[in-house]
Amino acid sequence: MATADELRELMRTEGAAVAENTQGFNTGRYDSVADLGDYEELKQAARSIKEDAIEELPDLLDQLTETVEANRGTVYIADDAADANDYIRDVVDERAADRVVKSKSMTSEEIEVNEALEADGVDVVETDLGEWVLQVADEAPSHIVAPAIHKSRESIAELFNERFEPDEPLETAEELTRFARKKLGEQIIDAEVGITGANFVTADTGTMALVTSEGNARKTVAATDTHVAVAGVEKVIPTVGDLHPFIELIGRSGTGQDITSYVSLLTPPVDTPVVDFTDDETPLSEFDSDRDFHLVLIDNGRLEMRDDEQLRETLYCIRCSACSNSCANFQSVGGHAFGGETYSGGIATGWEAGIEGLDVAEEFNDLCTGCTRCVNACPVGIDIPWINTVVRDRINRDKDAPGEWLVDGLTPDEEDDGAPLQKRFFGNFETVAKLGSATAPVSNWLADTTVAQQAMALILGIDPRRDLPTFERETLVDWAAARDSQVTNPERRAVLYPDLYTNHVQVERGKAAVKVLESLGVDVVVPPVPSSGRAPLSQGMVATATDHAERVTEALEPHIADGRDVVVIEPSDHAMFTREYERLLDESSFTDIAENSYEVFEYVFGLLDNGGSVESLSTVTGAEIAYHSHCQQRTLGLEAHTVAVLEECGYDVVTSDVECCGMAGSFGYKSDYYELSMDVGDRLRTQLEDDGVQDRPVVASGTSCLEQIDALLERQPRHPIELLAT
Amino acid sequence: MKSKRASFEDALEALGVTVSSTAESDLEAAVTEAVTEPAVGIALDKTAGDEAFSLTGTPVTVDPTPVALREATTGVTGAELGIGDYGSLVLSMTEEASELLSLFVERHVAILHEEDIQPDMDAAVAELDERFNETGGSAIIATGPSATADMGALVKGAHGPKEVHVIIVEEGA
Numbered sequence: 001m002a003t004a005d006e007l008r009e010l011m012r013t014e015g016a017a018v019a020e021n022t023q024g025f026n027t028g029r030y031d032s033v034a035d036l037g038d039y040e041e042l043k044q045a046a047r048s049i050k051e052d053a054i055e056e057l058p059d060l061l062d063q064l065t066e067t068v069e070a071n072r073g074t075v076y077i078a079d080d081a082a083d084a085n086d087y088i089r090d091v092v093d094e095r096a097a098d099r100v101v102k103s104k105s106m107t108s109e110e111i112e113v114n115e116a117l118e119a120d121g122v123d124v125v126e127t128d129l130g131e132w133v134l135q136v137a138d139e140a141p142s143h144i145v146a147p148a149i150h151k152s153r154e155s156i157a158e159l160f161n162e163r164f165e166p167d168e169p170l171e172t173a174e175e176l177t178r179f180a181r182k183k184l185g186e187q188i189i190d191a192e193v194g195i196t197g198a199n200f201v202t203a204d205t206g207t208m209a210l211v212t213s214e215g216n217a218r219k220t221v222a223a224t225d226t227h228v229a230v231a232g233v234e235k236v237i238p239t240v241g242d243l244h245p246f247i248e249l250i251g252r253s254g255t256g257q258d259i260t261s262y263v264s265l266l267t268p269p270v271d272t273p274v275v276d277f278t279d280d281e282t283p284l285s286e287f288d289s290d291r292d293f294h295l296v297l298i299d300n301g302r303l304e305m306r307d308d309e310q311l312r313e314t315l316y317c318i319r320c321s322a323c324s325n326s327c328a329n330f331q332s333v334g335g336h337a338f339g340g341e342t343y344s345g346g347i348a349t350g351w352e353a354g355i356e357g358l359d360v361a362e363e364f365n366d367l368c369t370g371c372t373r374c375v376n377a378c379p380v381g382i383d384i385p386w387i388n389t390v391v392r393d394r395i396n397r398d399k400d401a402p403g404e405w406l407v408d409g410l411t412p413d414e415e416d417d418g419a420p421l422q423k424r425f426f427g428n429f430e431t432v433a434k435l436g437s438a439t440a441p442v443s444n445w446l447a448d449t450t451v452a453q454q455a456m457a458l459i460l461g462i463d464p465r466r467d468l469p470t471f472e473r474e475t476l477v478d479w480a481a482a483r484d485s486q487v488t489n490p491e492r493r494a495v496l497y498p499d500l501y502t503n504h505v506q507v508e509r510g511k512a513a514v515k516v517l518e519s520l521g522v523d524v525v526v527p528p529v530p531s532s533g534r535a536p537l538s539q540g541m542v543a544t545a546t547d548h549a550e551r552v553t554e555a556l557e558p559h560i561a562d563g564r565d566v567v568v569i570e571p572s573d574h575a576m577f578t579r580e581y582e583r584l585l586d587e588s589s590f591t592d593i594a595e596n597s598y599e600v601f602e603y604v605f606g607l608l609d610n611g612g613s614v615e616s617l618s619t620v621t622g623a624e625i626a627y628h629s630h631c632q633q634r635t636l637g638l639e640a641h642t643v644a645v646l647e648e649c650g651y652d653v654v655t656s657d658v659e660c661c662g663m664a665g666s667f668g669y670k671s672d673y674y675e676l677s678m679d680v681g682d683r684l685r686t687q688l689e690d691d692g693v694q695d696r697p698v699v700a701s702g703t704s705c706l707e708q709i710d711a712l713l714e715r716q717p718r719h720p721i722e723l724l725a726t
Numbered sequence: 727m728k729s730k731r732a733s734f735e736d737a738l739e740a741l742g743v744t745v746s747s748t749a750e751s752d753l754e755a756a757v758t759e760a761v762t763e764p765a766v767g768i769a770l771d772k773t774a775g776d777e778a779f780s781l782t783g784t785p786v787t788v789d790p791t792p793v794a795l796r797e798a799t800t801g802v803t804g805a806e807l808g809i810g811d812y813g814s815l816v817l818s819m820t821e822e823a824s825e826l827l828s829l830f831v832e833r834h835v836a837i838l839h840e841e842d843i844q845p846d847m848d849a850a851v852a853e854l855d856e857r858f859n860e861t862g863g864s865a866i867i868a869t870g871p872s873a874t875a876d877m878g879a880l881v882k883g884a885h886g887p888k889e890v891h892v893i894i895v896e897e898g899a
Contacts, residue, residue, distance in 0.1 A: 021875075154878075214874045214876075215887075259812050261870055263869075270864045271821045271864070273821060273823050277792045278792070280791050284795065284827075285821060285823060
């Protein structure tokens with residue numbers, strides 16, 4: 001695991017370049033997909049092609065092998081990296097090649113083919129400019145698509161000037177590119193073997209698709225007579241026609257371009273003649289096109305991933321990097337912290353767990369906070385946070401059980417004994433909250449003492465710079481129980497879900513929600529219901545989360561059967577009910593709760609839309625307000641409802657558009673991640689302190705967002721429902 | 727609803743690709759105007775399957791030597807298809823080295839029959855699907871000039887051409 005010091009160092013050295021570039025990619029992605037009328041249909045088509053292809057993988061591999069051999073190429077399916085490298089070394093040796101040119105390929109990074117060939121004395125040259133910069137600097141890629149994203153123009157110029165000592169020092173991007181083009185151009189035409197990756201390979205014709213912008217993959221293939229394409233076995237899709245949705249989606253999802261400059265559809269060996277670039281007599285067409293083609297498909301754990309119900313989805317990944325770019329933590333630390341031996345970003349946990357093992361995945365798995373911003377960004381709809389959760393659970397279980405003396409009694413589910421102490425503390429926060437409320441204000445006073453803070457820092461890794469939640473003595477459930485419903489002849493009837501924080505800490509927002517719903521003619525009850533299981537799920541304690549899900553369903557089921565809607569204030573809990581519970585519950589229990597649950601503003605929006613009178617709420621005339629939505633709420637498409645209701649109540653609303661506030665539940669409390677959390681938060685702070693925003697009161701939907709904004713700003717934020725209560 | 731040609735030309739403009747159009751009979755003049763010398767190219771009857779697409783009478787050296795290719799500024803080839811919504815060109819890979827002529831130059835001039843403009847990517851891929859399945863083959867979907875952002879800012883002309891010009895040969899003109 002990256003330590004706080006390592007993260008701090010990466011934020012200092014690489015953070016600015018990574019943040020600027022990933023945010024640029026995101027802006028491009030939002031603009032570019034907005035131009036696609038059928039974006040969701042294309043995503044669905046892409047996913048369905050990958051689902052089927054992985055299902056049919058063994059047959060497709062057989063078909064592909066036949067096709068490529070009929071085209072006079074060779075297919076080699078390598079068990080692992082060593083097997084693949086041995087094969088490639090033989091090809092290079094047989095060709096007696098002194099130089100191999102390579103176009104960018106993550107799969108070849110995975111097998112470390114450069115090192116294998118260099119050990120044989122072969123000169124291996126990376127031709128993608130970003131990869132070449134890293135080769136010159138002797139560094140590893142920090143991003144799946146833009147490997148040198150962490151390097152600024154200045155640092156590249158410094159590197160080139162030192163290494164190559166050009167006559168005139170290089171400075172601008174244009175000068176650096178011209179220099180690299182010239183230098184690499186000479187090396188490409190001088191090489192015997194070209195190695196490329198393959199983004200897709202079609203089983204029907206043996207056609208491979210290579211997605212690039214620079215043209216180096218084209219040159220790598222055209223200028224050499226021996227082409228080795230290296231790809232994971234999962235890259236096979238059935239037909240050329242199936243390429244369509246991917247061609248539309250891959251560039252948009254990755255760098256935000258509608259399409260990259262070149263999509264090469266090669267059915268090797270290609271007809272382009274192999275020429276001697278020093279020949280000044282023979283016309284191009286008189287050279288022959290004797291070419292060798294080797295397709296090296298790599299298993300390296302993938303076929304086992306295919307049999308693994310949870311990791312299988314990873315194989316649908318088309319390596320577009322949208323999950324990295326959309327990840328707030330990645331934007332701050334980049335792939336050198338948020339990645340394993342090869343792959344980086346959200347989906348990297350799945351890849352590294354599958355091809356390298358849990359120990360490698362563990363190094364960065366905790367950097368996924370489960371905010372789900374990557375879920376909608378993924379063009380093949382992979383539930384990346386779920387894969388991260390599953391891997392976290394497996395890592396927990398893989399560990400020796402820690403000392404149990406402190407959190408004994410906080411772990412109701414013996415199955416999760418394996419989780420480390422800190423994870424068990426946060427995962428069982430419900431028990432902490434119950435104790436906290438029951439003993440408030442003593443608990444708050446105690447938690448505030450230096451001794452307690454030091455103990456928590458030492459034993460649980462809670463950062464003393466974070467303010468802890470202040471528990472209320474009277475919970476929302478107690479308040480509601482002591483109060484009669486204010487509604488006669490109700491329009492609708494609802495259960496307000498007393499989530500952990502609303503019930504114990506943010507009781508005021510709960511009271512406001514009850515009052516708002518009552519003003520709109522809703523009969524509201526607030527029964528005791530267990531916490532959703534979000535907390536243990538975030539810690540990878542899936543069994544405990546499942547136990548919560550079952551108990552929540554049990555508690556809510558009679559109310560739903562009685563015709564009550566479930567209204568949820570906390571977006572992360574609403575997301576549990578409508579998203580994650582699908583993984584934890586049987587289908588009918590999930591459908592029952594998911595279909596009857598509403599985020600509170602979604603519900604108010606519906607009430608107003610169905611004839612409810614805004615006059616019964618607290619309204620204003622043009623009052624300015626700043627609103628920060630919650631990550632999971634945005635993923636579910638629910639930000640708009642809050643904005644619409646606030647506007648209907650007379651507010652002039654500006655919204656934040658950073659990916660995340662950086663707190664993401666327990667993450668921001670942990671000493672290891674406190675500074676990263678604040679670094680991410682800094683981008684939100686900047687927006688909230690912008691001209692025209694700086695004087696606006698701030699409202700936010702999520703508990704952790706409220707805590708983070710409270711730490712970031714002088715202005716204390718509130719939940720927007722508190723504005724509406726009369 | 728824009729015509730596929732109008733949409734194609736708009737997309738090319740957004741990519742920074744220049745366009746000219748000509749009647750088949752005036753193609754030589756259009757090519758002469760579009761190239762920056764020294765220019766090399768491929769006899770277009772080989773790529774576009776049209777005898778009338780001759781480059782005699784232009785300053786283009788047809789079927790050059792490799793050294794002439796490396797010294798050339800412009801490469802002239804045909805394009806199989808245009809793709810309306812993206813402004814992409816589908817370039818074939820022939821035994822006459824069309825791939826080298828469109829790639830190892832600073833300026834690529836692509837000649838395209840107006841009737842070969844497809845409305846969108848879906849239609850273009852469907853056509854390639856059919857062709858690849860019937861006769862095999864390879865193609866490049868080229869969209870705008872070669873580019874990179876790896877050096878800290880967007881630069882056109884990374885490994886491939888820095889400029890692209892499309893000559894549309896009009897139907898029945």
